[in-house]
């Protein structure tokens with residue numbers, strides 16, 4: 001895994017800076033950016049323009065999962081700078097990174113999800129490092145309450161301030177709304193309840209998404225859930241002034257009942273301007289994938305676009 005992560009980091013850094021130099025399209029700057037072997041381990045957790053200079057920056061979680069490096073892109077490769085955000089609690093490790101502007105001040109904030117290393121539960125804690133005009137991230141808040149799995153970043157109330165879609169410890173779905181307000185002390189998200197039109201538990205790990213699936217140009221909330229028999233049910237929620245409206249829900253044909261269900265992805269694969277739902281599935285026997293398929297949901301039907309039978 002470590003080798004894989006190092007390779008991933010190497011590849012991604014090369015890709016980012018490949019396009020910075022038109023004279024020399026492929027320039028390996030890994031050694032200039034990550035100067036020691038230990039600094040090259042870890043994984044890229046997010047891409048974002050943190051300092052608002054229109055150059056992509058990257059968030060790199062260290063192998064120890066105790067440190068987050070913010071690597072700022074530069075117009076010349078040597079201008080790349082670091083900012084390190086360190087987790088000092090011995091029991092907590094960084095699980096994920098979700099950049100956004102949670103207090104609506106125009107500065108990117110860095111939200112980190114944290115997992116208790118001594119716990120087997122799916123609960124995660126949330127910490128926010130607040131962005132500022134000098135990109136120092138000196139203010140931070142530990143957010144009250146734990147959530148199951150990674151939150152989904154979205155704008156639930158269309159006010160251009162970043163929000164989260166979460167599942168709280170009792171399994172209930174909620175929106176946690178970002179908002180303006182003093183960031184010292186007890187800043188917290190405003191919690192709002194989700195629609196009662198569905199109370200199915202959200203699948204863990206989820207592949208929830210904020211993407212336009214209704215073709216009206218506005219992003220919708222896609223949620224992966226489980227019915228009482230443990231079968232996966234996909235829900236598409238459209239935002240309305242009265243709150244989320246269940247636009248559609250659908251499942252998989254019975255022939256995939258004994259398949260492992262992978263993470264959903266979305267792409268316009270037939271060029272009609274609408275996103276299609278793409279789903280990898282795998283039939284597992286004795287911990288071995290004996291048949292894998294990639295399915296596409298189009299016009300209310302599932303179609304196999306790839307099949308690999310290893311039986």
Ligand SMILES: [Ca+2]
Pocket residue numbers: 048049050051052053054055056057072073
């Ligand atoms: Ca930048």
Ligand SMILES: [Ca+2]
Pocket residue numbers: 100101102103104105106107108109130131
């Ligand atoms: Ca902010």
Ligand SMILES: [Ca+2]
Pocket residue numbers: 154155156157158159160161162163177178
């Ligand atoms: Ca919002």
Ligand SMILES: [Ca+2]
Pocket residue numbers: 211212213214215216217218219220238
């Ligand atoms: Ca839509």
